[in-house]
Amino acid sequence: xxxxxxxxxxxxxxxxxxxxxxxxxxxxxxxxxxxxxxxxxxxxxxxxxxxxxxxxxxxxxxxxxxxxxxxxxxxxxxxxxxxxxxxxxxxxxxxxxx
Numbered sequence: 001x002x003x004x005x006x007x008x009x010x011x012x013x014x015x016x017x018x019x020x021x022x023x024x025x026x027x028x029x030x031x032x033x034x035x036x037x038x039x040x041x042x043x044x045x046x047x048x049x050x051x052x053x054x055x056x057x058x059x060x061x062x063x064x065x066x067x068x069x070x071x072x073x074x075x076x077x078x079x080x081x082x083x084x085x086x087x088x089x090x091x092x093x094x095x096x097x098x
Contacts, residue, residue, distance in 0.1 A: 001040060002033050006052050009076050018075070044068055 001007060010022040025032045032049075034040045040051040045067045055074045062070050082098075084091050 001037060001053070002035055006054070007033070010052075041065065041068060 010018055010025065013019055013022065034043065034051075037053060037057070040053065041061060043049040044051045045065070055070070058068075058070045061068050082094065084094065088094075
């Protein structure tokens, strides 16, 4: 997705094979970049297209859309945080549930 965190990862990576993938996506085939996730998943369903996106979102997409599958391990795993207001009475309970 144009101007996304995933795009930034590929654009700024020092990992050679990801840098080569960025070159392919940005210079050789710039039309491979999409404006949003809806367009990305549509292009996957239309065929001959691989869409890089957040693993959590991809897993959810495979649950709701049987025409999409996720392949391979996560290549840039990150943790997620949940923001709550200062002094939230449910913070500890939420943290323990997670």
